[in-house]
Amino acid sequence: MTKRESPINETRVCINDALTDDELRAILARLEDDKDKEGFGMVCKRWLHLQSTERRKLCARAGPLMLKKMAARFTRLVELDLSQSISRSFYPGVTDSDLSVIASGFGCLKILSLRNCKGVTDAGMVALGNGLSYLQSLDVSYCRKLTDKGLKAIAEGCCNLRSLHLIGCRFITDGLLQTLSKHCCNLEELGLEGCSNITDTGLTSLVDGCRSIKFLDVNKCSNVGDVGVSSVSRACSSLRTLKLLDCYKVGDESIFSLAQCCKNLETLVIGGCRNISDESIKSLAASCHSLKHLRMDWCLNLSDASLSCILSQCRKLEALDIGCCEEVTDMIFNGLGSGGFQSSLKVLKVSNCPKISVMGISILLESCKSLEYLDVRSCPRITKVGCDQAGLQFPESCKVNFTGSLSEPDVSL
Known part of the structure; x- marks a missing residue:
């Protein structure tokens, strides 16, 4: 073997x-x-x-001790979200001492969200401004204790800032916009909803230095009017989104300026701007063919003449709100099928438009095969029974809201 x-x-x-x-x-x-x-x-x-x-992104709720441990572990973190929920806020929440830890421990941070962190003050913003030189995006919406002092420190220390959201920060004034103009020339997004101390002077100062703005939200800034909006449109031809909800001083001059200078505008909110008339909206329809979202509820001076232009000429339009425009009729839909094109409209809100009827909706459906939501609340000539009797066939995925109070929650435009 x-x-x-x-x-x-x-x-x-x-x-x-x-x-x-x-x-x-x-x-x-x-x-x-x-x-x-x-x-x-x-x-x-x-x-x-x-x-x-x-790891680049982290969403957490943590106090100073835990934040220090996180800073030691996640040394190259780029995005940190410490936002609090309105309905599930915890006490004491994020504090200025937490922000000091963030400023010293997260040196690579570019994106920081502190939305609804109501405990932070100007002292915390000063710490961030001194420590986060690479910061590009900051959301401190509803941090109601903040004033110009703290946010000026952000503007001066974070010169690479591209996005700043300050919704509900009621103590902010034109002074902050002047500082942003001097130090943050790359700013692209600015959210100022509810900052009622902002005026035309501030917006004019802002765009002296910040000419790359693509998104501007001044909803419910009641002291903003045609002078400020026209200054923005002339300086920022790259503007894509402009929100002017309940800016009652805004009128035709603003719309004409947007039509002339911001031809790539995609989202426009002018709900409650009651001084806007047909002529300026016709100009907008003829020039801004990139419009996708248009909210113009409570624009009481508008009629079929301008709204039919919007529907027929803005062929990329996906969402339109003309609620409470009481003079509009079925005639606004007549131009939809012109040229044989299919409308891109997905959301249409015509609540409280008493002159629109089932006949108008039938014309709409012929050219809007992709419709996903239709709001016809408080339209006495449009009922479910009437639509059924007329044999209307809504797209399979389309939700039609026939009933309910106008104060109830609804699909947001």
């Missing part, structure tokens, strides 16, 4: 000995699902460290 040969010794190679940190990072980068990324970090301490240092 021949002597049995001994088996070849197989050597086992540990994956941590075979792969470098860069190779493991390459593997981690290919994982798209967050759960898979978390699982990667559970393999061993080395992999956990790599997973932690590569």
